[in-house]
Amino acid sequence: MARIRTIKPEFWEDEKIGMLSHGARLLFIGLLNLSDDEGLVRWNAMYLGSQLFMYDEIKSDTIERWMDEVRNNELVYVYQAGKARQTIAYIVNFHKHQRIDRPSPSKFPEPNPYDARVKNMIADRDKWMCHICGEEIPKNARADVCQSKALSIDHVLPLAKGGSSFFSNLKASHLSCNQGKGSKYYSTIDSTIDSTIDSTIDSTIDSTIDSTIDSTIDSALEREREKEKEKEDICRVSPEPSPASGDFSEFIAEFNRIRGSRFQAIDKVRRQFNARLKEGFTPAQMLQALETAMKDKYHIIEGYKYLTPEFFTRSDKIEKFINVNSSSPTSGQEITHAPQLGADEWMRPDGTRTYGTGSTTVPPDAPPRPSASWWWNDGLKQWNM
Numbered sequence: 001m002a003r004i005r006t007i008k009p010e011f012w013e014d015e016k017i018g019m020l021s022h023g024a025r026l027l028f029i030g031l032l033n034l035s036d037d038e039g040l041v042r043w044n045a046m047y048l049g050s051q052l053f054m055y056d057e058i059k060s061d062t063i064e065r066w067m068d069e070v071r072n073n074e075l076v077y078v079y080q081a082g083k084a085r086q087t088i089a090y091i092v093n094f095h096k097h098q099r100i101d102r103p104s105p106s107k108f109p110e111p112n113p114y115d116a117r118v119k120n121m122i123a124d125r126d127k128w129m130c131h132i133c134g135e136e137i138p139k140n141a142r143a144d145v146c147q148s149k150a151l152s153i154d155h156v157l158p159l160a161k162g163g164s165s166f167f168s169n170l171k172a173s174h175l176s177c178n179q180g181k182g183s184k185y186y187s188t189i190d191s192t193i194d195s196t197i198d199s200t201i202d203s204t205i206d207s208t209i210d211s212t213i214d215s216t217i218d219s220a221l222e223r224e225r226e227k228e229k230e231k232e233d234i235c236r237v238s239p240e241p242s243p244a245s246g247d248f249s250e251f252i253a254e255f256n257r258i259r260g261s262r263f264q265a266i267d268k269v270r271r272q273f274n275a276r277l278k279e280g281f282t283p284a285q286m287l288q289a290l291e292t293a294m295k296d297k298y299h300i301i302e303g304y305k306y307l308t309p310e311f312f313t314r315s316d317k318i319e320k321f322i323n324v325n326s327s328s329p330t331s332g333q334e335i336t337h338a339p340q341l342g343a344d345e346w347m348r349p350d351g352t353r354t355y356g357t358g359s360t361t362v363p364p365d366a367p368p369r370p371s372a373s374w375w376w377n378d379g380l381k382q383w384n385m
């Protein structure tokens with residue numbers, strides 16, 4: 001069922017809208033009418049064509065091209081959900097521009113709010129601001145930054161209180177703010193709402209609830225902000241344990257000396273370096289791996305282009321080169337690892353097995369992984385990862 005929607009004057013000034021072809025722009029306006037009160041609409045060229053361009057003979061290819069334009073300009077977020085894996089588009093700024101007084105419940109399946117793509121889209125939509133404390137959410141705040149600042153998606157009305165996982169009820173927040181949002185916060189609001197509803201007639205509920213919630217939320221937010229301040233202080237005085245941070249610049253300096261290079265000490269590599277130290281590797285082992293790799297025929301042929309600090313702060317690479325026998329393999333000879341290891345597995349110093357980038361620990365009782373191996377082929381070393 002199509003609905004009345006609002007087009008604000010800003011619509012025409014919006015740069016993303018201006019990027020669209022006229023057809024795509026008309027399609028987008030049509031989506032507003034076709035979407036339900038959660039800003040969701042069936043994302044299907046046949047359907048959209050029949051609803052919006054019923055008097056035109058437009059090929060579905062053309063409709064699809066317009067749909068791509070709208071999607072590629074991030075005006076909609078497309079997801080699949082439900083048993084039938086239905087394809088649904090969410091109009092990203094729907095709730096920013098549409099005032100929905102009495103929303104009808106959506107008939108579409110909910111998105112998965114724990115999906116990384118959904119989380120990122122919501123964070124982008126909310127401009128990476130925490131809706132609880134109002135401060136910025138650092139984009140790189142994953143496990144490596146102080147955890148409390150990491151992105152978390154908050155159900156504004158909690159699931160336990162009947163809140164949905166539709167986008168109107170999902171907002172970006174800091175992990176700590178979301179976790180700190182105790183049941184006290186909600187029970188206060190809920191009891192206020194309940195008593196207000198009881199004593200108010202239908203037509204005035206909306207405005208009363210709005211103002212009551214606003215003032216209750218304000219004081220709740222004030223408490224949340226205080227909590228956040230406390231957490232920040234804790235965070236500041238006891239940062240993530242970073243083993244001997246001075247070691248990293250020394251490592252880079254020594255690396256450059258051996259390699260004859262001028263690599264800078266960058267944060268990404270510093271984090272990798274620190275992660276390796278925690279796993280039990282030493283800077284000396286990483287440098288030893290570099291020295292071994294510099295004698296390697298393949299890397300000599302490649303002009304050492306892969307031999308970067310980033311390369312040697314990966315556990316698979318360190319393992320590979322500190323375990324390599326100094327004699328070069330001969331043509332056609334496959335290199336075999338210790339018998340208990342799979343072809344692409346490596347043993348960490350603590351005896352645990354890993355593979356690939358070394359971020360996964362293989363259970364001790366798992367059979368050896370057979371997939372990858374490396375060998376000499378026509379004088380050039382090749383490998384599968």
Ligand SMILES: [Zn+2]
Pocket residue numbers: 130131132133134135173174177228
């Ligand atoms: Zn926050």
